[in-house]
Amino acid sequence: xxxxxxxxxxxxxxxxxxxxxxxxxxxxxxxxxxxxxxxxxxxxxxxxxxxxxxxxxxxxxxxxxxxxxxxxxxxxxxxxxxxxxxxxxxxxxxxxxxxxxxxxxxxxxxxxxxxxxxxxxxxxxxxxxxxxxxxxxxxxxxxxxxxxxxxxxxxxxxxxxxxxxxxxxxxxxxxxxxxxxxxxxxxxxxxxxxxxxxxxxxxxxxxxxxxxxxxxxxxxxxxxxxxxxxxxxxxxxxxxxxxxxxxxxxxxxxxxxxxxxxxxxxxxxxxxxxxxxxxxxxxxxxxxxxxxxxxxxxxxxxxxxxxxxxxxxxxxxxxxxxxxxxxxxxxxxxxxxxxxxxxxxxxxxxxxxxxxxxxxxxxxxxxxxxxxxxxxxxxxxxxxxxxxxx
Amino acid sequence: xxxxxxxxxxxxxxxxxxxxxxxxxxxxxxxxxxxxxxxxxxxxxxxxxxxxxxxxxxxxxxxxxxxxxxxxxxxxxxxxxxxxxxxxxxxxxxxxxxxxxxxxxxxxxxxxxxxxxxxxxxxxxxxxxxxxxxxxxxxxxxxxxxxxxxxxxxxxxxxxxxxxxxxxxxxxxxxxxxxxxxxxxxxxxxxxxxxxxxxxxxxxxxxxxxxxxxxxxxxxxxxxxxxxxxxxxxxxxxxxxxxxxxxxxxxxxxxxxxxxxxxxxxxxxxxxxxxxxxxxxxxxxxxxxxxxx
Amino acid sequence: xxxxxxxxxxxxxxxxxxxxxxxxxxxxxxxxxxxxxxxxxxxxxxxxxxxxxxxxxxxxxxxxxxxxxxxxxxxxxxxxxxxxxxxxxxxxxxxxxxxxxxxxxxxxxxxxxxxxxxxxxxxxxxxxxxxxxxxxxxxxxxxxxxxxxxxxxxxxxxxxxxxxxxxxxxxxxxxxxxxxxxxxxxxxxxxxxxxxxxxxxxxxxxxxxxxxxxxxxxxxxxxxxxxxxxxxxxxxxxxxxxxxxxxxxxxxxxxxxxxxxxxxxxxxxxxxxxxxxxxxxxxxxxxxxxxxxxxxx
Numbered sequence: 007x008x009x010x011x012x013x014x015x016x017x018x019x020x021x022x023x024x025x026x027x028x029x030x031x032x033x034x035x036x037x038x039x040x041x042x043x044x045x046x047x048x049x050x051x052x053x054x055x056x057x058x059x060x061x062x063x064x065x066x067x068x069x070x071x072x073x074x075x076x077x078x079x080x081x082x083x084x085x086x087x088x089x090x091x092x093x094x095x096x097x098x099x100x101x102x103x104x105x106x107x108x109x110x111x112x113x114x115x116x117x118x119x120x121x122x123x124x125x126x127x128x129x130x131x132x133x134x135x136x137x138x139x140x141x142x143x144x145x146x147x148x149x150x151x152x153x154x155x156x157x158x159x160x161x162x163x164x165x166x167x168x169x170x171x172x173x174x175x176x177x178x179x180x181x182x183x184x185x186x187x188x189x190x191x192x193x194x195x196x197x198x199x200x201x202x203x204x205x206x207x208x209x210x211x212x213x214x215x216x217x218x219x220x221x222x223x224x225x226x227x228x229x230x231x232x233x234x235x236x237x238x239x240x241x242x243x244x245x246x247x248x249x250x251x252x253x254x255x256x257x258x259x260x261x262x263x264x265x266x267x268x269x270x271x272x273x274x275x276x277x278x279x280x281x282x283x284x285x286x287x288x289x290x291x292x293x294x295x296x297x298x299x300x301x302x303x304x305x306x307x308x309x310x311x312x313x314x315x316x317x318x319x320x321x322x323x324x325x326x327x328x329x330x331x332x333x334x335x336x337x338x339x340x341x342x343x344x345x346x347x348x349x350x351x352x353x354x355x356x357x358x359x360x361x362x363x364x365x366x367x368x369x370x371x372x373x374x375x376x377x378x379x380x381x382x383x384x385x386x387x388x389x390x391x392x393x394x395x396x
Numbered sequence: 397x398x399x400x401x402x403x404x405x406x407x408x409x410x411x412x413x414x415x416x417x418x419x420x421x422x423x424x425x426x427x428x429x430x431x432x433x434x435x436x437x438x439x440x441x442x443x444x445x446x447x448x449x450x451x452x453x454x455x456x457x458x459x460x461x462x463x464x465x466x467x468x469x470x471x472x473x474x475x476x477x478x479x480x481x482x483x484x485x486x487x488x489x490x491x492x493x494x495x496x497x498x499x500x501x502x503x504x505x506x507x508x509x510x511x512x513x514x515x516x517x518x519x520x521x522x523x524x525x526x527x528x529x530x531x532x533x534x535x536x537x538x539x540x541x542x543x544x545x546x547x548x549x550x551x552x553x554x555x556x557x558x559x560x561x562x563x564x565x566x567x568x569x570x571x572x573x574x575x576x577x578x579x580x581x582x583x584x585x586x587x588x589x590x591x592x593x594x595x596x597x598x599x600x601x602x603x604x605x606x607x608x609x610x611x612x613x614x615x616x617x618x619x620x621x622x623x624x625x626x627x628x629x630x631x632x633x634x635x636x637x638x639x640x641x642x643x644x645x646x647x648x649x650x651x652x653x654x655x656x657x658x659x660x661x662x663x664x665x666x667x668x669x670x671x672x673x674x675x676x677x678x679x680x681x682x683x684x685x686x687x688x689x
Numbered sequence: 690x691x692x693x694x695x696x697x698x699x700x701x702x703x704x705x706x707x708x709x710x711x712x713x714x715x716x717x718x719x720x721x722x723x724x725x726x727x728x729x730x731x732x733x734x735x736x737x738x739x740x741x742x743x744x745x746x747x748x749x750x751x752x753x754x755x756x757x758x759x760x761x762x763x764x765x766x767x768x769x770x771x772x773x774x775x776x777x778x779x780x781x782x783x784x785x786x787x788x789x790x791x792x793x794x795x796x797x798x799x800x801x802x803x804x805x806x807x808x809x810x811x812x813x814x815x816x817x818x819x820x821x822x823x824x825x826x827x828x829x830x831x832x833x834x835x836x837x838x839x840x841x842x843x844x845x846x847x848x849x850x851x852x853x854x855x856x857x858x859x860x861x862x863x864x865x866x867x868x869x870x871x872x873x874x875x876x877x878x879x880x881x882x883x884x885x886x887x888x889x890x891x892x893x894x895x896x897x898x899x900x901x902x903x904x905x906x907x908x909x910x911x912x913x914x915x916x917x918x919x920x921x922x923x924x925x926x927x928x929x930x931x932x933x934x935x936x937x938x939x940x941x942x943x944x945x946x947x948x949x950x951x952x953x954x955x956x957x958x959x960x961x962x963x964x965x966x967x968x969x970x971x972x973x974x975x976x977x978x979x980x981x982x983x984x985x986x
Contacts, residue, residue, distance in 0.1 A: 050513025120884030502939025
């Protein structure tokens with residue numbers, strides 16, 4: 007008998023929380039913006055920093071008077087735990103329940119590829135950092151009208167590092183080691199190989215590894231045989247760091263060509279194994295422009311941005327792009343904001359002046375910084391690099 | 397040379413798997429269920445060890461001790477909270493598995509909620525350079541793990557066959573009911589077994605944490621590997637767990653080295669697993685189960 | 690409103706998969722950790738035949754189920770003879786293999802980067818219909834001889850065999866049935882969330898479904914439906930608590946499994962008879978109080 011009451015209690019408890027979770031308030035004098043980031047999944051390090059940057063940017067903006075003649079921005083945040091389904095549910099909730107006028111999405115290709123078509127249905131624009139071009143362009147000549155990217159796409163970044171390696175560093179023989187289960191890694195590896203080979207280089211090995219792998223020695227030993235001049239890694243921070251350390255242990259001292267996951271705290275985590283790594287990034291920690299935001303972040307959150315300063319910039323700049331669009335739209339209306347976003351021209355953000363290409367919803371001419379890690383320092387080799395096309 | 401280096405790679409990976417599989421097999425041998433909360437224990441003890449190593453600047457052995465004790469205590473607690481009642485009510489074995497899975501998820505998210513999703517690199521408490529024998533390389537960590545595994549096996553052997561508690565454990569492994577009738581304090585024995593398994597988890601958490609960083613999914617990922625390895629070798633036997641680990645590592649490395657590449661690893665592993673289960677379901681060194689059909 | 694419809698659709702899809710697991714694990718006591726693999730096969734077949742070959746989507750989903758019906762006996766044949774634990778392991782390996790194969794054949798499946806832009810055909814009404822049909826079929830299964838045989842096998846395989854039940858054949862039937870439900874759920878989900886990749890359906894999907902069945906009560910079909918509804922709604926309601934909600938969810942499960950092992954609903958089944966019974970009970974007690982208090986009849 008007692009256990010019956012227990013199960014009844016459990017049911018009531020659950021129902022009560024479901025019902026209380028259902029209340030939705032509609033603010034009158036505020037502009038509601040949603041943010042979907044990864045707070046607890048595999049990319050939580052970056053997601054939390056990105057999210058914090060958004061929080062701080064909103065606070066700063068509200069302090070300066072808000073938008074549209076004094077309306078405050080209300081930020082509603084959700085954690086999608088690095089899972090596509092969670093992100094989709096969060097987006098639905100933001101649009102239908104929380105009634106936001108725009109969403110700041112995650113820098114997660116797989117998620118945005120699934121969300122972009124949903125955004126077409128629900129008609130609330132999303133600005134994200136998802137680098138895979140397929141999340142913006144479903145087919146030739148088409149574009150997802152409600153999704154905007156505010157950093158160079160995977161193609162652009164892969165080609166940037168390939169171009170730099172080939173033309174500035176004279177490297178012609180490369181091996182690639184990538185996480186086969188990570189869409190972001192795969193979306194960088196393929197264009198790199200393509201560009202590299204098209205412009206006369208050789209890719210001696212295109213080695214995948216299974217997600218969850220922590221010991222890369224079999225693949226590395228295989229690569230060592232083929233004697234490349236450099237190894238290109240396109241994975242998340244933890245994997246890149248382990249790869250670098252294991253490479254050095256096996257006596258492989260060739261250079262590492264990295265991706266934007268190699269920004270700070272890569273050198274701190276991986277130590278001297280990664281000296282000499284060259285990678286493309288939207289914002290380097292040594293950049294003079296980064297100093298003030300870094301300090302401001304540290305003061306506001308009591309710790310350094312664990313996900314790297316570039317994520318602070320991305321979070322902040324995405325909000326800036328959105329804020330500019332809202333002002334130009336003149337009203338807190340998703341359609342108007344979308345149109346304004348599409349016509350963004352020379353919008354002032356921390357990284358650079360952003361102009362969105364209406365045909366692709368990607369920024370035009372967004373320069374990348376090429377960084378080399380020397381003795382644990384992030385040295386800028388070129389702060390406005392664009393790939394060479396022949 | 398190349399093949400030899402790959403062979404060594406396989407052996408060292410096998411050593412890691414063996415370390416994990418043994419702790420897992422301990423529970424399975426005695427209590428006959430797959431304890432998926434083992435992964436949670438690995439994760440928590442790894443964080444505990446990391447904490448004392450990095451914040452309190454403990455050296456290797458004290459950190460290891462802390463991790464192992466944390467693991468042991470946690471495992472005993474989990475048994476008390478989640479499994480004891482089911483055992484007393486003579487619930488079917490499957491309930492243990494389902495509960496252990498829920499415990500695992502709960503603990504993992506507890507870690508995420510309190511500590512966060514970041515991964516942590518241990519301070520340098522183990523000499524870092526690899527050993528070079530001619531043109532072959534072996535990492536110090538892997539040697540340490542292999543050594544730890546052997547030590548653990550020796551200690552376990554000693555405890556099981558030379559102590560009274562060990563005898564009680566073996567009796568309980570044969571038949572819980574009869575052992576109780578013979579005057580063995582079953583509750584105590586089971587707590588002891590969980591403590592040992594938890595201590596092994598602490599060992600795994602420390603070594604794997606140092607080698608591959610400590611992160612919230614550490615326990616889960618390690619455990620799945622150990623689980624598969626233990627099955628291949630035979631869930632009834634501890635040396636089987638070691639053998640299975642070696643085999644698993646060899647197969648994986650062979651597939652990676654081959655033109656198939658790492659993409660094919662799970663497929664090959666599965667096919668092998670199926671063949672093995674069909675031909676010899678108890679695993680290579682396993683003993684036939686006492687469960688009916 | 691639309692948010693609730695979306696949520697209801699997703700929960701409904703989950704119910705279909707869980708009912709399949711109910712048949713396999715609840716009734717027959719098999720622990721299949723490969724349901725995720727079947728969901729993936731159903732999903733990919735449905736989506737690929739629809740998008741690449743232009744097959745109309747209801748037929749495509751059916752084709753997905755057919756594909757599962759072909760694959761599951763192949764998986765089942767060697768593994769169903771095994772002991773309970775080993776069967777779980779074999780199905781686990783199968784699930785992992787499906788994921789790996791999906792990742793390998795990038796040309797076909799889109800590989801790791803997944804298939805995007807899947808048109809949305811599933812909506813809440815289709816799912817509601819599918820859920821209704823599934824529950825109806827499974828309830829009939831449970832009350833039929835097939836169902837009773839399952840229970841017998843779950844309790845004691847050896848005795849069931851001795852009593853003349855073809856244990857292996859029966860297990861195979863139930864396994865294929867549960868797997869095809871998983872295939873159905875997978876197809877519906879792919880056509881709903883616009884996206885499919887080999888990693889979505891994994892061992893944790895299967896494990897979660899098993900937990901839901903045990904939470905609801907392995908004897909109660911209503912139980913597993915109710916538990917799915919509750920425990921899927923719970924994380925949504927707790928969305929603001931982000932990570933702690935999963936901890937709370939796990940605590941609920943452990944508590945129920947420990948203190949009430951027969952599950953939330955035990956043996957209770959919602960049926961016309963039970964509803965009538967409940968109503969008459971409530972009326973009877975009311976009548977009793979009335980007669981007691983007034984002395985009238």
